[in-house]
Amino acid sequence: MSNSLIWWGIIIYTVASLFIAYLSRSGKEVSMSGYFLGNRKMNGFVSALSYSATTYSAFMMVGLAGLTYRGGVGALGFEIIYFAGVTLVAFFGPRFWLAGNKYGYVTPSEMLGDRYDNKLVAVVIAISTCIFLIPYSAVQLAGVGYLVEGMTNGGISFTTGVIIATVLAILFSFIAGIRSVMWTDSLQALMMIVASTVVVLLIIQGLGGFSGFFGSLEANYPDSLTVPGNGYWSFATFLSMTVPWLFFSLSNPQVSQRMFMPSSLKSLRGMLLGFLGFGLVYTLVSVLWGFSAVIMFPGLENPDVATPSLLSSEFVPPVLGIIVMVAIIAAAISTIDSILLTLASLFARDVYGNMKPNVSESRQLAIGKFVMPIIAIMAFAFAELQLDLIAVLSVASSAGLTVTVPAIIGTFFWKRGTATGVITSVAVSGLLVLMLELSTLKPYGLGSGVWGLLVSTLLFVGVSLLTKPPVEKAEEFVTYINTEMKKSLKSSKNANRETVNKGY
Amino acid sequence: MGKREVFWGVVSCIVILLAYIIPYTFLTNVANWYGSFLLWVGVAFVIIIINLIITKDWRS
Numbered sequence: 001m002s003n004s005l006i007w008w009g010i011i012i013y014t015v016a017s018l019f020i021a022y023l024s025r026s027g028k029e030v031s032m033s034g035y036f037l038g039n040r041k042m043n044g045f046v047s048a049l050s051y052s053a054t055t056y057s058a059f060m061m062v063g064l065a066g067l068t069y070r071g072g073v074g075a076l077g078f079e080i081i082y083f084a085g086v087t088l089v090a091f092f093g094p095r096f097w098l099a100g101n102k103y104g105y106v107t108p109s110e111m112l113g114d115r116y117d118n119k120l121v122a123v124v125i126a127i128s129t130c131i132f133l134i135p136y137s138a139v140q141l142a143g144v145g146y147l148v149e150g151m152t153n154g155g156i157s158f159t160t161g162v163i164i165a166t167v168l169a170i171l172f173s174f175i176a177g178i179r180s181v182m183w184t185d186s187l188q189a190l191m192m193i194v195a196s197t198v199v200v201l202l203i204i205q206g207l208g209g210f211s212g213f214f215g216s217l218e219a220n221y222p223d224s225l226t227v228p229g230n231g232y233w234s235f236a237t238f239l240s241m242t243v244p245w246l247f248f249s250l251s252n253p254q255v256s257q258r259m260f261m262p263s264s265l266k267s268l269r270g271m272l273l274g275f276l277g278f279g280l281v282y283t284l285v286s287v288l289w290g291f292s293a294v295i296m297f298p299g300l301e302n303p304d305v306a307t308p309s310l311l312s313s314e315f316v317p318p319v320l321g322i323i324v325m326v327a328i329i330a331a332a333i334s335t336i337d338s339i340l341l342t343l344a345s346l347f348a349r350d351v352y353g354n355m356k357p358n359v360s361e362s363r364q365l366a367i368g369k370f371v372m373p374i375i376a377i378m379a380f381a382f383a384e385l386q387l388d389l390i391a392v393l394s395v396a397s398s399a400g401l402t403v404t405v406p407a408i409i410g411t412f413f414w415k416r417g418t419a420t421g422v423i424t425s426v427a428v429s430g431l432l433v434l435m436l437e438l439s440t441l442k443p444y445g446l447g448s449g450v451w452g453l454l455v456s457t458l459l460f461v462g463v464s465l466l467t468k469p470p471v472e473k474a475e476e477f478v479t480y481i482n483t484e485m486k487k488s489l490k491s492s493k494n495a496n497r498e499t500v501n502k503g504y
Numbered sequence: 505m506g507k508r509e510v511f512w513g514v515v516s517c518i519v520i521l522l523a524y525i526i527p528y529t530f531l532t533n534v535a536n537w538y539g540s541f542l543l544w545v546g547v548a549f550v551i552i553i554i555n556l557i558i559t560k561d562w563r564s
Contacts (some may be wrong), residue, residue: 073541073544074527074540076540076541076545080544081523083551087555087558090558090559091558094562218537223535225534225536225537225539225540226531226533226539227527227528227531228532235528239524246520266562267564269559272559273552273555273556273559276552276555280552413505489561
């Protein structure tokens with residue numbers, strides 16, 4: 001692809017995004033919930049697009065296509081298990097939303113700290129989140145560098161790509177906080193879904209339509225249509241990879257924080273259903289790209305080259321290829337800026353806010369804005385250094401964050417859970433995940449996420465039973481949520497009945 | 505949790521379990537588009553329908 005076309009693509013995307021970010025401003029935000037949660041007034045459609053853009057990083061188009069190329073249809077199963085796990089939002093979404101509105105929580109860890117009646121809970125979870133998510137952002141940044149360098153054959157260097165991504169991520173999160181992140185995310189998501197769907201249709205058409213496409217796979221690469229297939233997707237691998245992702249919507253604060261933001265339960269529903277529709281298309285497109293590469297470019301040494309090879313192929317017009325490439329870069333940025341914002345809110349609210357007594361909202365916000373570029377620059381430095389440890393932490397991020405799941409479930413459903421139980425389970429299991437990843441040990445063939453979740457569940461339950469629960473707070477919190485859940489669903493049923501009675 | 509929530513929670517768990525089990529048992533030798541590919545796409549649609557039902561009473 002010509003470098004000047006790619007540069008033009010990046011420039012147009014940057015200008016359009018900055019314009020949208022600028023438009024998204026809504027007066028001067030002085031509160032934490034205004035800047036980080038959009039005043040809890042986000043509508044369903046934008047929330048859905050942004051949720052998708054945040055979840056589906058560059059990993060999706062490059063990594064999932066590569067995973068399909070390497071191991072076949074198991075990659076679809078892996079992504080569908082994650083997709084099914086988002087159903088957790090249907091159960092936890094209204095509970096997060098009700099609790100956020102009542103108690104004014106800005107971060108999920110703040111909620112856990114309050115519910116378990118111990119600030120240290122919030123501090124420990126916030127710090128462990130930073131340990132895993134900063135390296136994850138670094139690897140996303142490095143991904144942009146590799147992609148740009150690869151597609152221009154070195155015409156645009158790795159470092160230039162990483163700098164562009166870092167600067168844009170800082171700008172998008174800085175201009176208007178979550179509002180500019182959500183609106184630029186939406187632009188990216190729309191651009192990606194349209195362009196990538198057109199690409200997949202063109203390629204399948206070029207390969208003889210649906211029957212020709214699958215006919216070729218069935219005849220020449222039958223292993224790619226079954227699991228374990230060529231052996232890549234053994235059941236142990238499938239289980240190890242899917243378990244952390246099954247709980248992603250709860251364990252990763254950059255998405256679970258989104259459950260505080262919708263303006264109403266109706267908007268929350270819009271976010272959930274919109275994401276599911278979008279996610280299914282995205283998943284199918286990525287997997288079909290991987291299959292297309294199996295047919296068109298068998299024998300690639302590095303499966304991550306599958307996507308760039310497809311985009312440069314004869315079936316894809318160069319301009320469309322550029323649009324998708326820019327959309328992939330944008331996908332990495334849309335993931336990083338959301339993480340950046342979430343980490344800044346965690347640091348300002350849960351670490352700084354709890355360490356120093358009586359810190360005002362505006363002071364917390366100032367600290368949050370101050371640390372945002374620092375976190376981005378740390379991620380940039382990690383990306384440039386390309387340390388092995390960073391790669392390990394990044395891979396471990398989904399597994400490392402999964403260890404908070406028992407405590408999150410306990411927040412709403414187990415009054416007997418205690419702060420000591422949460423701190424022990426998160427700290428010990430987080431360390432266990434790190435040790436397993438560093439030593440590349442897989443006891444019984446199972447990955448760190450499975451062990452992390454198992455051990456954290458046992459520790460949370462065991463230690464909680466041995467320690468004293470926050471009886472009063474737990475009773476008040478859980479009773480409030482249960483009563484409101486009944487009330488809000490009952491009142492909407494009554495509203496339905498009235499509508500029917502009135503003959504509308 | 506109300507009875508309705510528990511019911512749909514159990515249904516969701518069963519669907520997810522089947523998404524793990526069936527491809528690794530009944531479909532290991534079905535190397536066609538209507539094997540694991542179709543099953544997992546079908547699971548995605550069932551999940552969307554379940555979410556539609558669970559959230560149908562959510563109003564503003």
